[in-house]
Amino acid sequence: MVLHLVPRCSARLFWASPGWRRTYTQGTSVGLKWLGCPRDIYRPLACRGNSSVSGSPEVMLTAERYPVQRLPFSTVSEEDLAAFERIIPGRVITDPEQLAACNVDWLRALRGCSKVLLRPQTSEEVSQILRHCHKRNLAVNPQGGNTGMVGGSVPVFDEVILSTALMNQVISFHDVSGTLVCQAGCVLEVLSHYVQERGFIMPLDLGAKGSCHIGGNVATNAGGLRFLRYGSLRGTVLGLEVVLADGTILDCLSSLRKDNTGYDLKQLFIGSEGTLGIITAVSILCPPRPQAVNVAFLGCPGFAEVLQTFRACKGMLGEILSAFEFMDSECMQLVGQHLHLTNPVQESPFYVLVETSGSSAGHDAEKLTNVLEKVLNSGLVSDGTMATDQRKVQMLWALRERITEALSHDGYVFKYDISLPVERLYDLVIDLRTHLGPRAKHVVGYGHLGDGNLHLNVTAEAFSQELLTALEPYVYAWTAEQRGSVSAEHGLGFKKKNVLSYSKPPVAVKLMQELKALLDPKGILNPYKTLPAQA
């Protein structure tokens, strides 16, 4: 199999592109300020950035902040280091300064104390590393772009960090079917440019695309901005290569759209957050690049009108609807106050961003105009603006995408990522405002309305145990009552592993534990994550 290099021309883009923001022309310095140094995806070290921000306070050790006990894994010895050095000469990192960033999650809430970072380039190397770790009972923390929201990508104690950063080669691309096969460490945005140049797009897009790795996206079953249109990775991922806990390479790297020969083993690893195996290569189906993209930004007088606007868009835009995002007025205030973004429409209780992607600019504009006329005339929408040119499209998207950034300027942020029946989506926000009263600075709701996915954020001047106690388990219990999900797209990782039971019955949790025991009997893969601690 011939390895094709990902075109280097794209690299400059990401060099200046911090983790959680698109590459807008405006506000770059703000982005750098809050996110720390941009990650360098081409230099020898995977982990730089956050911890080297001068003046940043040291992040508290996870083991000190949370009640978690180290499991009886071995400790990395000089012999282990020598063995790793034989497998990946020159790519065994033990320098504390270089290790620092890889030990801290990007939200700077968790910190491990790993003493070694391994940077394999091939699945065979990953296999040899895991074979050694399995034999020696060494715990392993797989790490992609380290952009996760729930602490799944950093060690909790001294786990060996296995980075996919150097596994960044495109293996093949088929320009009729749109099938991309690549190593797990390819950065999503690099892949995005690669396939765009060939007339396709990646079936997923998310704010972290400048840093996140496709392997990490698959391991966490990332959702993001194109989910409404192109669906889940469970449908678009065609194949995976995975290294199992004992070093066995499981080759399910099929490029076929259809394959009903037995159990679909790759599904086990999608969304398992590195706890069942380490994904080393991905085969994924890319949709054709749309010829035309239009965005409308609308103000709605109430949430009922948001829902009716969604229904109208689904009906009238049909197959060209590619995003339906919403944000409340407090979100708009925050992006204005902290990022100086301007509200392009008149002040409203709610705002909606509608995106269409289609194969005919004329047809799409006509459809969108028709639906806008309808929602404006019927009072569902009080004001709106529409964009077809790239610059304005990006400006409108920035209002929605930079909410996370604005929140981080507002103080300490308690973050929840909830799935709910769409008609109850905002009730939780309203209810929580009453429940918290003046203890919270802001309680805001925004998210992927089209997917029933609410991002609920609560800010306060500083971390407060009292506020946390008021929030949890209240938010989880409320969600469970609606048969919602306490983690729509972020996964469980370290932070949410103990709230699993709010969304899964005991029978399911037990089966998860049995699968873990089957695939990783020693429990060395990403321990302390995803599965609740067993009694």
Add this chain to the structure above:
Amino acid sequence: MVLHLVPRCSARLFWASPGWRRTYTQGTSVGLKWLGCPRDIYRPLACRGNSSVSGSPEVMLTAERYPVQRLPFSTVSEEDLAAFERIIPGRVITDPEQLAACNVDWLRALRGCSKVLLRPQTSEEVSQILRHCHKRNLAVNPQGGNTGMVGGSVPVFDEVILSTALMNQVISFHDVSGTLVCQAGCVLEVLSHYVQERGFIMPLDLGAKGSCHIGGNVATNAGGLRFLRYGSLRGTVLGLEVVLADGTILDCLSSLRKDNTGYDLKQLFIGSEGTLGIITAVSILCPPRPQAVNVAFLGCPGFAEVLQTFRACKGMLGEILSAFEFMDSECMQLVGQHLHLTNPVQESPFYVLVETSGSSAGHDAEKLTNVLEKVLNSGLVSDGTMATDQRKVQMLWALRERITEALSHDGYVFKYDISLPVERLYDLVIDLRTHLGPRAKHVVGYGHLGDGNLHLNVTAEAFSQELLTALEPYVYAWTAEQRGSVSAEHGLGFKKKNVLSYSKPPVAVKLMQELKALLDPKGILNPYKTLPAQA
């Protein structure tokens, strides 16, 4: 949870609709002749039909035709029957005549000798039945519409047949999100009408829709005619309720589009052909019903031109392309000769059916006209016809959909369902014609080109061991060389379980066996299927 009855008004349609054909006005008697009696989905018995066709020769017992040994399961005793009768009073069938049809697969190639058919109505009843069978070590054959192509839905020996036919209630439908929740025994076509009346369509459609059950569709990961547009059931199924081998009910019947709380357990059961658990309820996302459907039927001078036409359609039709099917000239001869269907275009080596589904009839027609002009003018297509009205759309679809029926009139049929890289799709047919020479009557290729899925069929005057030896493993080895799949959408069932290794490496087969042992340690669920016999 309120159970809503599926509207009875649809029943008449299916009464007269045999298993493998849409309800066309023409040729019903032909359909009845080759398919046996239509299945009665509303009368008390699930299994009638094929075996009661007067004059049909008795199907040879599977155990006599194939080298298969009965595993040491218990035999159903009078006490077992009494226990079943206590669980589902009046729904324990032991009458040999009534059992006959459920013992035979619809292709009339396999016959088991089960002595009992159970017809539960609820998951709780399924749970109690399995708890009993597990304790007693009784093997169980789950059966939906019994329309499978690989013998997965009939017993091999005397397994207890557990039919989902009476589990046919819609549980809920959400008319904003399009989420349907229903019991596993709902017939696909009944569901299709149910959601169509509410402005949606099912995300899958297949020839067997008049008989097949949604639970069986999910258990076999059915592909079919809408796969190109709406993707795999792995993306559209939102939740499942499953009864495990020991009777435990696993409730993953979520209606959420996004849920990243731990391993996605439902994926284990999608496509596992009833060997890991029995699906009792399904939650599935239905797309909005398209406002306009157009079909074009085209003649192409060669397979290279078929591929280029596909590329042009993908590029110019984009999001409205909903099917791209192909058939060769021998298929057209057979539907003409045996079913008297008329070729609507001039004779060509290949024919293509292109379907669009969209939200604006005008826009869609314009797009389709543009692409047709292009392919006609560039010589990719030599002749074509287009249909927008329902009757002509159905007539054009009949040419493609009734090929299976035409083949069955041509003699004994050897059937293969292969996934291949799209550019090699037809090479196998050409190669096989040379390889078989005059031993075969016809070697034909057709299928879902848009999904890389070839239906390869070889006919002969009668079954011939010599021909079979020439075909197998030749076809499988050829497919394996291209990294294709030896079962694109039909599954493995009983007939193909031993060719699994042509598409899956030993590590994957071993992991499949470990999963089976974990979930069904006694191996009572659909034994002799899917997994190769262990050495």
